[in-house]
Amino acid sequence: MDEKNIKIVAFLCNWCSYGAADLAGVSRMQYPTDIRVIRIPCTGRLSPKFVLSAFREGADAIWVSG
């Protein structure tokens, strides 16, 4: 895995950060391509297991945002 190809798994709350991500798109703001979004209904849904498993699957970082 070279430096350019890092992967950040983003668990985004459907109502908050996912909306912000949509709006960032609408506003055509540009940001790095590293994140992979997993939409969750609420950050409360998140269990530590997901975080560990994401690392196990090769994620370079995790981002949880409500």
Next chain:
Amino acid sequence: MITFKINDKEVQGEEGQYLIQVAEKYGIEIPTLCHHKALDPAGMCRICTVELFDGRRTKFVTACNYPIWEGMEIKTETEAVHQGRKLIVEMLYARCPEVPLLKKLAQQYKIETPRFKKEDDDCILCGLCVRMCERMGNSAINFTGRGINLRIDTSLGLQSDVCMACGACASVCPTGHITLEKIKKKFTKQNPFMIPSEYEMGLKGRKPVYVPYAQAVPNTPAIDRDVCMHFKTGGCGVCSDICQMDAIDYTMKDEIIELDAGAVILSPGFKPFDPSKFDNYGYANHPNVMTAMEFERILSASGPTSGHLVRMSDHKEPKKIAWFQCVGSRDMNKCDNKYCSSVCCMYALKEAVIAKEHAGDKLDCTIFYMDMRTHGKDFERYYNRAQDQGVRFVRSRVHTVEPLHDSDDLRITYVTDGGKKVDEIFDMIILSIGLEISPEVVDMAKKLGIELTDGNFAKTSTFKPVETSRKGIFVAGAFQGPKDIPQAVVDSSAAAGEAGAILAESRNTITKIPEIVPETNIIGDRPRIGVFICKCGTNIAGVVNVPEVRDYAATLPFVEYYSDNLYSCSQDTQTTMTQIIKANKLNRIVVAACTPKTHEPLFQETLINAGLNKYLFEMTNIRNHASWVHKDAPALATQKAKDLVRMAVAKVALMEPLKETELQVNQVAMVIGGGISGLSSAKTLAQQGYEVHVVEKDSVLGGQANHLYHTYKDENISVELASLIKDVKSNKNICLHLNTTLENVQGFVGNFKSELLDNHKVSKTLEHGVAIIATGARAFKPEEYLYGKDERIITSLDLDKKFLSKDASLKSIGSAVFIQCVGSREPNRPYCSRVCCTHSIDNALELKKINPEMDIFILYRDIRTYGEREYKYQQAREAGIIFIRYDLDHKPEVDIKNGKIFITVTDHVLGRPILIEADLLTLATAIVPNKDEKLANFFKVPLNEDGFFVERHAKLGPSEFATDGVFLCGLAHYPKPIDEAIAHGQAAASRAVTLLAKETVHTSGNVASVNSMACSSCGVCISICPYSAPSFATQGRFEGRAEINPVLCKGCGLCVASCRSGAIHLKGFDTNQIFAQIFAMNEAV
């Protein structure tokens, strides 16, 4: 179809296409400087030269204007091609060494210094401008001169009449040779202007084809016919050529549509006041004097400065900003707007606080005001906080703004409270402009035959707050009077409720019922996944390589069908998708397109039409989260899109059909509280045809309105209240429960069971579908100002009682004093009671009517006669009522000496204490909430720190609770005058009808459920759930284990994550599905 090869890869194109078009389709990059897809190719720059092998020999052709033919072989990157391009770049670079584009190209072709003599031109003679001008239908510019003198110019090099300064030439010029400045100076006789963006308040330009703003609904571009070149010259038509859906039709005409309507609701809104006519503020001439609306755009992240706080003249970050209040409001001298615009104090505060957030604490924000009017819910707290954060407040009306000569700063002069003249310099001045009704709306009102007030607002009465003078025509929002968002939302619900009341009979008469497609049972079937990749025109396809993603999707497990669509959301695509799902027996669908937040329901509809359960669907966002935000990295964006599709496919394979529980809504409403707001609510519901039960703990109806004399519009309250009570009593849909309290509530939206207890201790159970809380508030009983020590010291309500009983003693009063804010705006009660200023002024005027010789003093902190209540304040001053301001640190003192009442107050002008002798002292006491915690618990609705109920959303949901099926109105929400209380009651009823009228509610399928076998009865889910959805089962095999009520569950998943036994599953976002997404994330490609 023509098949040929580019770089040994087989490609296909249409007959008549040029080589460059096919190359572009396949993502093969060929450089060009003179090609534009809207224009005919000209082969000017020669950079697009490629190598062609025609079967016998190779030759060089320009890709932009070489038509394709069957069997030809093209090479775009051979050494010879590269050398040729390098030479061209070298020559152009020598000609125009300062042009950034050529500098970049030179770097790319590794040219350090050209071998040719450097010139200082900036035109590469690509001719794009000439061709574009021709396309615009003008041909104002062309090539002139010969040989080395060839250049672009107008005819004879003179400023031309033909050039319309449209700027199209500048927009295509690759080098910056043609600029708007040059058009203005050299090309045209006309004055080029920016088309101001209405949304950006003219701080930014927009195109003739435009979407008003990013979130506009419908989000469809419109053509501004007044500025579009096609409508001026008949030329251009570029948008029509480019539109792949043939959606553009220049022949469309405005249409007049006739509608049959039983009721009309007017909500035309307001126009921000235009301060250009005030030359003393210099708004028209100085860019650093701007309106608050313009400043909103500066603060906005999507605004012209991307949220960076800078001033317009020099883009410098300001250090000092001043706000001037009441520009175009409360002003009889310079404009005719005598009223208060109600919202400006609050928005100025908000802007000052946000400006400090943007620029840091050092930013000096000063608000120049007359009275600070923060009379809305939680507004006073915000005001206090702004003071704590260092926003400076100066009570002064600034007369003149004077621009400084040596900088872009502005000097202002004002007089302080103490009478001192002060000079101060600011970087920016924001004018807090008022709200006014536009002349077009006034015209419309005339046509409709409705009456207007002095301020040109629609005239309404206090007791019919949303009804205009013409029956059947209702009004909502700022056209009824200047107001903020929550009030406008209340009005609009109320207007809808009242219109619904007169139309109740015809409800559902023109409803169409969609055909129901039977659902295919797919349980146990192997997943057959269909993947649809959307191009979204060029929105996605312009960055992400859609064919590549589509072909990649084909390789994923269980994918049986894959395709791409130009626009997946268009009606015809939906129809095709339905057929494809049926024909291929697909049982799981993935759509990779835009955001599920807006489009998921649409595609779910398509699934339903194809006979699939709508939860067998997953949408992934390759537009907002990929193409739009990674436009400079197409390869990585494509990779990301593939990852997202793979993750979605992995998840959807695990989707199961989910059931939505259908639930009957009991068509009965319960209103708690028989005050004026609750009664209005009951009346509206009953008129809409629903059975209503009003529960009132007292023996009489009418609540606090029973104690009030008249409204500020001089309407008699007791007469109007009696008429409302009569209406309610005579309505057969309304059942009254007087002397009754609520003892218990069970159930949830659509199915509540409430236990009522009357004064004979008889209890009964009421089953109802919705509840409206209208429990009101009461008057504060003060302990200060010697209240209760002397019968001449009374509260505002006591004075109303004297008016009601026509108390003769009022005639003999020589001097009356009112003290405002008794119990309001105090540290322990930091809110404004909203009604007291108007009430006292009104009562003072009433006293003047009884005895014109009476001396009347009103001791106040800020006069808050918002909206057209301001007229009363003006009238009071004209009538000789004396207003004396005090502040919280220097409250008036009341003394009784020798049987006489004396009030000492420090006058804000003289700065000295003055002594007033009063025959009557009226205390304008606060409105305090009942703080009914028991009731709050029954319905699981929150109370705020002050004890008022907290609505679903402070701005957008003022009449309902976050708990479904429970609504709120009146003083239980916040202090408000009668007209607002009635409108709020009507609004709550209207919101309740939206639920009742559905008759059934569907719960979402995305809810949690318990596997009772695995449950350990620990109770964590029950304690953690914010919506009280889980509970212990009380009977059956799994008694004592948790169960979840799908009706109450909002699908947040909190319980799932907290369940230590792994017994809870969240349908649609289940643990295995999220794991599948995580596992799919890093699978080898």
Next chain:
Amino acid sequence: MGNLLEHMGIERDRINFSWISSAEATKFVEVVKEISNKVRALGPNKKLVKDYN
């Protein structure tokens, strides 16, 4: 969570929490950039990754 991961040898910067309202697109982008930069500085994660051999 951060402590747990640190204990397992995963750098603190690899796990990030934030709260962004749906209107705060600018903040969203700032956070993405910030995290991306932090993680790029750290390089690829080696701990805990499933070993396929």
